[in-house]
Amino acid sequence: QVQLQQSGPGLVKPSETLSLTCTVSGGSISSHYWSYIRQPPGKGLEWIGYIYYNGGTDYNPSLKSRVTMSIDTSKTQFSLMLNSVTAADTAVYYCARGWRVGSTLRYFDSWGQGILVTVSS
Amino acid sequence: QSALTQPASVSGSPGQSITISCTGTSSDVGAYEYVSWYQQLPGKAPKLIIYDVSTRPSGISNRFSGSKSGNTASLTISGLQAEDEADYYCCSSAASGTPYVFGPGTTVNVL
Numbered sequence: 001q002v003q004l005q006q007s008g009p010g011l012v013k014p015s016e017t018l019s020l021t022c023t024v025s026g027g028s029i030s031s032h033y034w035s036y037i038r039q040p041p042g043k044g045l046e047w048i049g050y051i052y053y054n055g056g057t058d059y060n061p062s063l064k065s066r067v068t069m070s071i072d073t074s075k076t077q078f079s080l081m082l083n084s085v086t087a088a089d090t091a092v093y094y095c096a097r098g099w100r101v102g103s104t105l106r107y108f109d110s111w112g113q114g115i116l117v118t119v120s121s
Numbered sequence: 122q123s124a125l126t127q128p129a130s131v132s133g134s135p136g137q138s139i140t141i142s143c144t145g146t147s148s149d150v151g152a153y154e155y156v157s158w159y160q161q162l163p164g165k166a167p168k169l170i171i172y173d174v175s176t177r178p179s180g181i182s183n184r185f186s187g188s189k190s191g192n193t194a195s196l197t198i199s200g201l202q203a204e205d206e207a208d209y210y211c212c213s214s215a216a217s218g219t220p221y222v223f224g225p226g227t228t229v230n231v232l
Binding site for chain 2: 045107114
């Protein structure tokens with residue numbers, strides 16, 4: 001049973017960079033599409049992007065200019081960086097394992113515990 | 122603003138069946154057989170309960186079922202139980218814009 005453990009700061013200052021890491025255990029990181037999804041307080045879910053084990057990425061167009069995802073297969077970790085954050089980026093951030101067929105994302109079957117990141121000075 | 126639409130809330134009594142709709146367009150729900158549903162209990166991470174329109178992951182109760190007709194997908198919960206009180210989100214692959222879109226979520230209340 002794959003498990004995803006998230007880590008990172010819960011408070012980020014406006015205009016700075018949000019940085020989170022997700023560690024994968026109990027399964028191979030060298031497959032699937034490793035994603036980040038966020039949920040503002042009291043609101044719905046928003047897909048941020050994914051990274052494949054070979055470093056290939058795809059991002060939500062609305063966030064693409066500010067998002068960078070990376071992967072370290074030796075540490076079985078993948079990471080999210082979101083720069084120039086504002087209060088609108090305050091949310092619970094989840095990492096998740098994604099399945100794809102061809103170029104189409106299908107679903108996310110394993111999720112991290114989530115980290116509330118607050119953007120505030 | 123979500124590309125998919127769901128009712129804000131659905132209520133039912135224990136033992137009843139309820140259905141949650143998820144309406145999209147011919148560019149998302151209508152274009153792919155990749156609609157999924159997630160259950161989110163308060164304060165918890167979402168949990169996959171249906172994928173590929175109607176497939177249940179291992180360990181998910183057969184009280185949960187999914188279907189799709191045209192641009193609308195549906196989640197049915199039969200034999201409603203108190204433990205089913207949660208938010209439910211539909212998701213779909215999409216051909217334009219964001220490649221994966223979520224609905225706004227539906228709160229299920231068990232009366």
